[in-house]
Amino acid sequence: MKLTQILFLTSLMTATSWVSAAPLISAKEAALPAASGALATRGISRGPSVKLVSPEADTPVSSPLDFKVNFEARGEGKIDPSSIKVVYMKSPFVDLTPRLKNSISASGIDFSKADVPSGSHTIRVTAKDTDGRETNTVFTLVVK
Template sequence: MSRKGLGLLVVCLMALCQPLPSRAAGPLITPEEAALPPPKGAVGVDRRGVTRGPKIELVSGSDIASLPTRFQLKFQTFGGATVDLASVKVLYLRTPNVDLTERLKTFLQPAGIDMPDASLPPGEHMLRVDLKDSDGRAGSTSFILKVAR
């Protein structure tokens, strides 16, 4: 192997040995966002029905007693379709709505979202999750996270 090739191999091996980027959790919802007024007339919706669109399930539970907490969603697709990760959108329903998608991107996987140490202020927080599958079928759900005071 040439000196140049050996040098390239060493650089590649060094890059592979670097630690993975941190997936440190942080605030799912900030106190400033929680202070925004809730939307008028909003209620949690559970869209049950016969559809082949993807399903979204809150795995971690809606009642939160201690912080930080694990925020975990499970995605389920049908008919061989996969989740279109680029279509996933998570909104904190306030006035105006707060898009949480960017802060959850490092925790997004084809099977769902798994944020191990999420923090959020006490109170009730309504979130809506929208996504599409590889066949273009849409799925959406809303839920309320209740954080003990």
């Protein structure tokens, strides 16, 4: 094998074994003051179900983490992926939706290797179905 082939194979193996984390929340955003006011969501809703799958809410995890949320429509409606909004509850609010755009589908959000600074991070996910019914879900990610 020629030296150039060996170097190429070595660099290819190194590149495939190295996986970079993508920023979900920056340190600058994490340093913003917490949003004021009630973060409560409505009670019974006919809107879609929004469930945090990973990481488990309020359970300390390390960064990078896999950020996964499942959506489930109720009744005849279907989830409208263009209606999904993800907001970091800081003052002012930080819209995380553009960072997650390629990870959002009608079935949920699947954002692997999310880089999140240490701390407690409150996030609101809003989803609508094709009938216009809306659900807001608030959860907290805890990163050690």
